[in-house]
Amino acid sequence: MPASAATQLIDKLQPATRLLAHYDANARALPWRRPPGSPPPDPYVVWLSEVMLQQTTVATVKPRFRRFIQRWPTIEGLAAAEDEAILSEWAGLGYYARARNLIACAREVVRRGGFPQTESELRSLPGLGEYTAAAIAAIAFGEQATVIDTNVARVIARYHGIDRPLVEARADIRVLAEGMTPPDRAGDYAQAMMDLGATICRPKQPDCPNCPLSSECQAWATGSPERFPAPKVKAARPHRHGLAWWIERDGAVWLVRRPAKGLLGGMAALPGPEWGEESPPQPAAATISHGFTHFTLDLHIVSKAEPLAEGWWQPIDRMNEAGLPTLYAKAVQAMLSRKEALAA
DNA sequence: TAGTCGTGGTT
DNA sequence: TAACCAAGACT
CATH class of the missing domain: 1.10.340.30 (Hypothetical protein; domain 2)
Structure with a gap:
């Protein structure tokens, strides 16, 4: 060489x-x-x-x-x-x-x-x-x-x-x-x-x-x-609103599984309609805010009596085994905290 | 190629 | 507080 x-x-x-x-x-x-x-x-x-x-x-x-x-x-x-x-x-x-x-x-x-x-x-x-x-x-x-x-x-x-x-x-x-x-x-x-x-x-x-x-x-x-290097320019995050149903019976809450693809695809969730731009008119029992990568969300939780969509009863004392993504874990926590406060 | 897709820690 | 950022992949 x-x-x-x-x-x-x-x-x-x-x-x-x-x-x-x-x-x-x-x-x-x-x-x-x-x-x-x-x-x-x-x-x-x-x-x-x-x-x-x-x-x-x-x-x-x-x-x-x-x-x-x-x-x-x-x-x-x-x-x-x-x-x-x-x-x-x-x-x-x-x-x-x-x-x-x-x-x-x-x-x-x-x-x-x-x-x-x-x-x-x-x-x-x-x-x-x-x-x-x-x-x-x-x-x-x-x-x-x-x-x-x-x-x-x-x-x-x-x-x-x-x-x-x-x-x-x-x-x-x-x-x-x-x-x-x-x-x-x-x-x-x-x-x-x-x-x-x-x-x-x-x-x-x-x-x-x-x-x-x-x-x-x-x-x-x-x-x-x-x-070095130059920072990348990023778009502003829009804000959205969502609605989730809280359906509770005999110490259990009705959960559903989200569609296999897309946001939180395949994950356990509270039931609810698709999210939109407008705040829903119903008075919410609780509202939680959550940030995703490309938008922020206010999720309004409203109580409801009867189960809807395909799902299962998840015992509240075993909610940590449900595999909820953070958005819905926060929603559940907010509802349980509220219930505790009302009972006190 | 630019938008979609989570969450939590750091500044 | 809000922005920034992280051992990116997929469409």
């Missing part, structure tokens, strides 16, 4: 090497985190963790992940479980399409006799997009896949001085990220990049003096690294 080529290779690997050294010394504890040199983690564990971690913080995921693994230690067990059991276990975690895809993916993997081991094949499984397929390929199978989440995109944008919004710079960031990905320790490198973005190269107030990449970072060189 010519000396110049060798020098170029070292230059290319240098940031990754420094990043890995920093990671070895500072890594946060993650569900599948193991000491350096350990055998690769169980693909089932990596897959479940990564799906849970989509748009969800590590702190939120940790206890939920433990419950899932305890209840379903293997993917065969998960694939054999009832849909409702899995959706209930997911209740409160949000983005319920993930749980529906989790079910479909588990059954497909079992049908195939195990996880595919390449990024491109993983990509074909339900719920595994660009990020998650690459993460599993790198972490569970050691493939030199380039893993890009919002953390990595921000790190790359700053390192290379890209100040356009991420949506515009997406293709450039991928090329640059692929150029930095080292051939070895694929999983550790992927986690090191994400960890750097989460703990040092933060969106606001990045801790550049402690960053192992600061010496060549173009954003740091400008003196205002937090300006």
Whole structure:
């Protein structure tokens, strides 16, 4: 190898090497985190963790992940479980399409006799997009896949001085990220990049003096690294109103299951009509406010005598087993608090 | 490609 | 308080 080529290779690997050294010394504890040199983690564990971690913080995921693994230690067990059991276990975690895809993916993997081991094949499984397929390929199978989440995109944008919004710079960031990905320790490198973005190269107030990449970072060189990349413009959230029926009899409340697709798809719920723009005319026994990603909601709860729609009686003292998403858990809590106040 | 899809913590 | 943000996927 010519000396110049060798020098170029070292230059290319240098940031990754420094990043890995920093990671070895500072890594946060993650569900599948193991000491350096350990055998690769169980693909089932990596897959479940990564799906849970989509748009969800590590702190939120940790206890939920433990419950899932305890209840379903293997993917065969998960694939054999009832849909409702899995959706209930997911209740409160949000983005319920993930749980529906989790079910479909588990059954497909079992049908195939195990996880595919390449990024491109993983990509074909339900719920595994660009990020998650690459993460599993790198972490569970050691493939030199380039893993890009919002953390990595921000790190790359700053390192290379890209100040356009991420949506515009997406293709450039991928090329640059692929150029930095080292051939070895694929999983550790992927986690090191994400960890750097989460703990040092933060969106606001990045801790550049402690960053192992600061010496060549173009954003740091400008003196205002937090300006990279440009913030994305987001639309204002409209406000909606909804109505939910409180139908109580003999210490139980009538619950229904929402349609399989769409908002809160497949989840347990209080019955009620579709939500709209106008506040319903009935006087509500309680009203709760809830924020979704793209709108806010006032849910008005009104008492009603007779059950309607297909559903079941859920005993109030076992309401925590109903698998209610947070919106309806808040509604139930509001009604029970009100009842307690009236009784006092 | 831009909209849909949750929730809770941080600032 | 309101905005911002999180190990994104899907249509």
